[in-house]
Amino acid sequence: MRAERSSERALIQRRLAREIGTLGLGRPAPIVLAYPSPYHVGMSSLGFQTLYRLLNEHGPGCHRAFLPDSWERMSLAWPPPKRLAISSYESEQPISSYPIIGLSVAYELEISGVIRLLEGAGIPLLAADRGPRDPIVIGGGPLTNSNPSVMLPFVDLLIVGEAESLLPEAVARIQDAHKRGAAIDAAAELPHTIRGEIEPGYFEPIPTMASAPSELLPARSAIVSPDTELSEMFLIEPERGCSRRCTFCVMRGATTGGMRLLDLETPLALIPEHAKKVGLVGAAVTDHPQLEELVARIVERGKGIGISSLRADRLTKGLLARLAAGGYRTITVASDGISERMRLALDRKVSEAELLRAASLIGAADFHRMKVYEMMGAPGETDADADELVRFALELAKIVRLTLTFSTFVAKRNTPLDGAEFMGVKAAQARLDRIRRGLKGKVELRPQPPKWAWIEYMLAQGGPEVGHAAIEAVHAGAGYRDWARALEALPPTERPRCYGDEWLVARRTGKAAERPRLPVLPPR
Numbered sequence: 001m002r003a004e005r006s007s008e009r010a011l012i013q014r015r016l017a018r019e020i021g022t023l024g025l026g027r028p029a030p031i032v033l034a035y036p037s038p039y040h041v042g043m044s045s046l047g048f049q050t051l052y053r054l055l056n057e058h059g060p061g062c063h064r065a066f067l068p069d070s071w072e073r074m075s076l077a078w079p080p081p082k083r084l085a086i087s088s089y090e091s092e093q094p095i096s097s098y099p100i101i102g103l104s105v106a107y108e109l110e111i112s113g114v115i116r117l118l119e120g121a122g123i124p125l126l127a128a129d130r131g132p133r134d135p136i137v138i139g140g141g142p143l144t145n146s147n148p149s150v151m152l153p154f155v156d157l158l159i160v161g162e163a164e165s166l167l168p169e170a171v172a173r174i175q176d177a178h179k180r181g182a183a184i185d186a187a188a189e190l191p192h193t194i195r196g197e198i199e200p201g202y203f204e205p206i207p208t209m210a211s212a213p214s215e216l217l218p219a220r221s222a223i224v225s226p227d228t229e230l231s232e233m234f235l236i237e238p239e240r241g242c243s244r245r246c247t248f249c250v251m252r253g254a255t256t257g258g259m260r261l262l263d264l265e266t267p268l269a270l271i272p273e274h275a276k277k278v279g280l281v282g283a284a285v286t287d288h289p290q291l292e293e294l295v296a297r298i299v300e301r302g303k304g305i306g307i308s309s310l311r312a313d314r315l316t317k318g319l320l321a322r323l324a325a326g327g328y329r330t331i332t333v334a335s336d337g338i339s340e341r342m343r344l345a346l347d348r349k350v351s352e353a354e355l356l357r358a359a360s361l362i363g364a365a366d367f368h369r370m371k372v373y374e375m376m377g378a379p380g381e382t383d384a385d386a387d388e389l390v391r392f393a394l395e396l397a398k399i400v401r402l403t404l405t406f407s408t409f410v411a412k413r414n415t416p417l418d419g420a421e422f423m424g425v426k427a428a429q430a431r432l433d434r435i436r437r438g439l440k441g442k443v444e445l446r447p448q449p450p451k452w453a454w455i456e457y458m459l460a461q462g463g464p465e466v467g468h469a470a471i472e473a474v475h476a477g478a479g480y481r482d483w484a485r486a487l488e489a490l491p492p493t494e495r496p497r498c499y500g501d502e503w504l505v506a507r508r509t510g511k512a513a514e515r516p517r518l519p520v521l522p523p524r
Contacts, residue, residue: 008068012089015039020274021223023053024090029061031100031171032088036113039066044229046219046237046281047141048104051167053222059168060175062102063088065095067113071120074112074452075479079119086121095121096135100174102167103155104141108459109452111150111467115474118154125471127156127196132180138170138187139196145209146250146412147460152203153467155196156184161209164216166190197464211257212240218262219281220270233306234275236267238294242283246336246348247416248378248409251283259284264294277304277327286314295319299326309334312350312358320365330403331362332371339385339392342378352392359399369401376431377409377423377453386431390438403444406432408453412460422457425450451480458487465490 016022033052035042042048042064055062065088071080086095095101101123103114115125118137124130127137139148139155140163148158159166170187177183188195192210197203220236241256242249253259271278278298285291285307291314298305305326312333320331333355337343340352355372362370374389396402408428411420423431428450436445459466469486476482 008084008087009092011069012087012092015225015227016089018227019223019225021221021272022090023056023222024061024063027056027061027090029055029063029090030098030175031055031060031102032063032065032095032098033102033104034065034086034095034117035067035104036110036117037067037106038069038072040069040228041072042066042104043223043225043227044235045104045106046221046235047163049221049223049235050219051102051104051163053220054164054216055168055171056222060171063090063093063098065089065117067117068120071113071116074109075477075482076116077477078116078475084120086117096123098135100171101135101137103137103139103151105139105143105151106141107143108147108150108456110143111154111459111470112474112478114151114154115471126153127198128153128200128202130156130180130198134180136174136180136183136187137196138167140167145256146414147462148206149203149463150459150467150470151196152464153197153471156198157187158194158196159190159210160192160194160207162212163210164212164219166192166210203464209256214260217260218267218270220267224272224275230277230279230306232275233277233279233304234271235279235281236270237282238262238264238267238280238285238291239282239288243287244284244347244349247346248336248375248412250412250414252415256283259287261288264288264290264297267294268297271298271301271303275303277306279306279308281308283309284311285309286311292316292319292322295322295326313354315358315361317361317365320361320367324365324367329368330371331358331367331369332373333358334373336373336375337378337385338374338376338381339388341388342381342385345380346378355392355396356399359396359402363400367400369403370396371403371405372396374404374406375409376406376435377428379409379417379420381423383431383434386435387438390435393439393443397443403446404435406435406445406447408448408450410453410457410460419461422454425454428453455480455483455487458483462487462490 035048052062052064065086068084087093088095118125124134136156138157139151140159144160148160169190173186174183177186184195192207194204194207218237221234224232224234226232240260241258242251243253243259245252295305299322310333336348337346343350359370393404411417432447469490473483473486
């Protein structure tokens with residue numbers, strides 16, 4: 001065990017030595033931001049980096065911690081035969097010694113990382129089991145845009161939406177309180193903030209999502225590191241939100257309040273000279289009217305470039321030339337619906353003509369390949385749509401080297417398709433096989449396993465009960481069969497179709513009140 005701790009400490013020190021922009025070293029902090037995935041994933045999260053920067057630059061200080069690399073595997077014997085201390089990077093202190101732990105959770109399957117992180121650190125897993133001396137755990141992150149309910153068993157407080165202004169205020173209220181319960185109550189009075197399941201079966205209504213004030217934008221990196229998914233890349237947003245209304249997307253305009261544009265001079269002024277590459281991050285970056293000029297000016301400074309989302313209908317010769325100069329070799333766009341009919345049904349406004357035009361531009365610019373994100377299994381899709389995809393993909397492949405990356409549709413809360421059924425693991429695999437046979441090896445396919453999409457679907461559509469079921473799955477090893485057994489054992493649970501309406505269910509009268517529902521209690 002001593003050797004393992006020494007190895008982990010050495011790894012932290014190596015990573016710190018390679019970082020540029022580290023904050024909080026040699027400074028105490030009341031909060032550690034703990035990411036429930038390893039360092040290389042967490043340090044590629046713009047939201048995580050932004051909160052870390054704000055709490056250090058304008059707040060009481062903040063340290064970081066991550067899920068140990070060896071605990072990332074989807075299937076993992078638990079608990080591990082040797083306990084591995086989880087320490088913060090800035091002080092190398094156990095995260096259990098901090099008064100406050102902030103958890104940023106990106107997507108449903110990351111809940112297994114939450115369980116491993118808290119249990120592995122020796123912190124009572126359930127909020128209801130924590131005592132006066134335990135840290136206060138605050139949950140947040142991108143998962144709150146869709147279904148934060150799965151987090152409720154594990155957090156004392158939940159902040160829904162953009163937390164730039166709310167998390168520092170929550171930390172301040174907790175610090176001002178003298179007792180743990182009073183601290184949780186004080187922070188829970190903030191807007192868009194509720195208590196977690198601090199008592200068994202106690203659930204407060206999910207609040208609306210917070211929006212960060214304009215003065216705190218843009219989100220941007222604090223630290224640049226070569227040891228991340230986005231190696232040596234400085235992340236910054238030129239816009240936030242999306243004005244489009246794709247029916248499957250949690251970032252659709254009706255959810256996020258539309259698109260908030262930043263003048264290109266704002267991000268340009270914040271890019272540090274030491275950054276070798278710049279990542280422009282946002283839900284709809286290519287909808288920014290000044291994007292081509294912004295990319296040109298970044299590349300003219302001798303920096304590489306990355307963009308989180310490219311739209312086929314927004315590509316131009318000029319933009320592609322600048323992306324090539326900034327290091328791009330593969331251009332990735334999204335189709336999502338696998339046929340023209342399905343794209344129209346999903347309000348995904350990209351046509352065959354626009355994808356063909358994009359392929360022609362990409363091929364003429366001599367990029368290595370074109371990658372297209374596809375999503376199969378949306379409501380109403382048939383084998384005929386799959387056959388259309390095969391025909392069209394072969395047409396694209398005559399123009400440019402082509403890769404299709406497949407996911408299986410997962411209905412998310414807070415979208416018009418909330419409540420839509422999952423197509424089924426066997427049916428999804430059969431459709432993938434049909435597409436693969438049709439393409440005859442002329443197009444590269446990179447599919448997400450449908451079985452894990454089904455697990456994601458169960459977590460996305462459930463409530464706090466799936467959080468409790470996740471404990472059973474993780475303790476059994478968190479393989480696919482472990483998840484399936486834990487989730488299939490749950491009784492059917494009715495809930496409102498629109499997330500955020502849980503409180504309305506509690507007001508039912510007459511026969512409607514007899515229908516099953518999650519337990520919902522009024523605020524204390």
